[in-house]
Amino acid sequence: MFEWLEGTAVALWVGESLYGYPFMLGCHVVGLAIVVGLFVMRDLRLIGCFEGISYESLDSLRKLAWTGFVINAISGCFLFTSQATMFVSNTAFLLKISMIFLAAICGAIIQNKMRDEGATWDSSGAVVGSVKSLAMLSIALWMGAIIAGRLTAYV
Numbered sequence: 001m002f003e004w005l006e007g008t009a010v011a012l013w014v015g016e017s018l019y020g021y022p023f024m025l026g027c028h029v030v031g032l033a034i035v036v037g038l039f040v041m042r043d044l045r046l047i048g049c050f051e052g053i054s055y056e057s058l059d060s061l062r063k064l065a066w067t068g069f070v071i072n073a074i075s076g077c078f079l080f081t082s083q084a085t086m087f088v089s090n091t092a093f094l095l096k097i098s099m100i101f102l103a104a105i106c107g108a109i110i111q112n113k114m115r116d117e118g119a120t121w122d123s124s125g126a127v128v129g130s131v132k133s134l135a136m137l138s139i140a141l142w143m144g145a146i147i148a149g150r151l152t153a154y155v
């Protein structure tokens, strides 16, 4: 199946045309700047940084963050098609995808808690311990995904 995928017109355009791969990788970097930038900023706020920013205002950025995620899922799939047989057996790539999957689950759990309890956190000034731990795990997973994503081309 992955060999077939590599032979499709889309995969050949991404892998062999002058602009296919750089365009998709460019979209990929824009997407990761948005999703990782916003989620890590939210997580840093949850662990106590940037005291002036309210949790409710951070929550209003969630749609933009998930838009960045979708940009990366789409551009990533295009990039993947060009060398599918290589990526599917590449340890760094598989590690990256696993960490992104776990980071997305963390993101959804934190987001739901923020929607329900953000106003309370803003008025009390305190965030429950379990959310702080989840925020630290989320930061570690996104950092790991970026490092593994970059390493994909080298290992």
Ligand code: HEM
Pocket: 025, 028, 029, 032, 035, 036, 068, 069, 072, 073, 074, 075, 076, 077, 079, 080, 087, 100, 145, 146, 147, 149, 150, 152, 153
């Ligand atoms: C939010 C999710 C994602 C993040 C944060 C992310 C992060 C990264 C990073 C940091 C790179 C290295 C960029 C570079 O070399 O300049 C990369 C490359 C890549 N990503 Fe993602 N990625 C995400 C989602 C995906 C998905 C869902 C797929 C595919 C199913 C994917 C497939 C790829 C491929 C094939 C490369 C190119 C590797 C190379 O040529 O070096 N990515 N990604």
